[in-house]
Amino acid sequence: DIQMTQSPSSLSASVGDRVTITCRASQGISNSLAWHQQKPGKVPKLLIYAASTLQSGVPSRFSGSGSGTDFTLTITSLQPEDVATYYCQKYNSAPYTFGQGTKLEIK
Amino acid sequence: EVQLLESGGGLVQPGGSLRLSCAASGFTFSSYAMSWVRQAPGKGLEWVSAMSISGGSTYYADSVKGRFTISRDNSKNTLWLQMNSLRAEDTAVYYCAKRSSGSYMSYFDYWGQGTLVTVSS
Numbered sequence: 301d302i303q304m305t306q307s308p309s310s311l312s313a314s315v316g317d318r319v320t321i322t323c324r325a326s327q328g329i330s331n332s333l334a335w336h337q338q339k340p341g342k343v344p345k346l347l348i349y350a351a352s353t354l355q356s357g358v359p360s361r362f363s364g365s366g367s368g369t370d371f372t373l374t375i376t377s378l379q380p381e382d383v384a385t386y387y388c389q390k391y392n393s394a395p396y397t398f399g400q401g402t403k404l405e406i407k
Numbered sequence: 408e409v410q411l412l413e414s415g416g417g418l419v420q421p422g423g424s425l426r427l428s429c430a431a432s433g434f435t436f437s438s439y440a441m442s443w444v445r446q447a448p449g450k451g452l453e454w455v456s457a458m459s460i461s462g463g464s465t466y467y468a469d470s471v472k473g474r475f476t477i478s479r480d481n482s483k484n485t486l487w488l489q490m491n492s493l494r495a496e497d498t499a500v501y502y503c504a505k506r507s508s509g510s511y512m513s514y515f516d517y518w519g520q521g522t523l524v525t526v527s528s
Contacts, residue, residue: 301469334514336452343502343521344444344452349514387452391514394457394466396442401451 302327304388306399312407319375321402323388328368332392335364335373338401339384347386348373380406409433411503411519418525423493429486429503429519437481440506440513443488445499446521455501456488460509471497493526500524 303326313319323333331351338344346355348364351371361376375382383406388399415427429441443455456477457466465477476489486503503519 332512332514336515338452343518345518346514346516349507349516355516385451389452389454389515392512394511395468396454396457396515398444398452398454 301395302329302390302397304390304397304399306386306388306402308402309400310403310405312405313378314407315378315380317378319378319382319404321373321386321388321404323366323371323373323399325369325371325390329390329392331367332390333364333366333371334389334391336387336389336398337384338387339381344387378404378406409505409517411505411517413501413503413519413522416501416522416524418527419493420528421494421526423526424489424491425493425524427488427490427501427503427522427524429488431484431486431503431505434505436479436484438509440509440511441479441486442504442506442515443477443486444502444504444515444518445497445524446502447496447499450499453499457506457511458486459511464511490524493524495526498524498526 333351335348336344352364385401410432412430442457474492500521502521504515505517506513507516
């Protein structure tokens with residue numbers, strides 16, 4: 301099975317900072333990669349699919365890139381409401397594995 | 408508006424069984440693949456099971472294979488997860504998730520509120 305590895309596991313940044321989270325697949329998955337955001341105590345929410353397509357309603361400060369095995373989620377100007385844990389997920393085929401998550405906090 | 412409402416969670420003893428339900432509304436249920444995802448307390452997301460639009464194809468994580476069964480009734484807009492031989496490590500919030508299409512290669516675009524399953528004596 302393909303493993304999904306995120307880095308870092310946790311991250312602290314200041315408001316207005318540019319933040320980058322990476323996700324690596326153990327085998328190529330083309331662009332079948334989604335990013336989900338889970339705010340504390342809340343339900344996960346889809347942010348990005350097809351590696352770089354923003355889900356409707358998601359602020360434009362979020363962006364995704366990558367293909368194959370290496371992917372990136374970028375927040376261009378961190379806002380207080382972005383405090384959350386971010387998960388990547390492959391969906392090209394079962395098992396639909398998630399990364400272990402990256403917990404993002406405000407410094 | 409897409410709505411997914413899980414129910415059926417609760418406290419169950421090790422070795423016991425539980426059946427989770429997910430009532431769907433706001434979309435044509437029969438046109439979308441569906442999945443279950445769980446999250447143990449303080450842990451990350453773990454994909455559990457998936458089902459095709461017709462129910463003819465099912466998929467399971469190795470951790471639940473042989474113990475859990477996913478099913479759906481498109482006439483009732485409902486997805487189920489039958490969980491048998493439950494273990495302490497199955498304790499988690501279980502989420503129902505809608506897929507973006509009927510394809511096996513579709514992303515998870517909506518999540519339910521979740522239902523808590525606690526396996527303990």
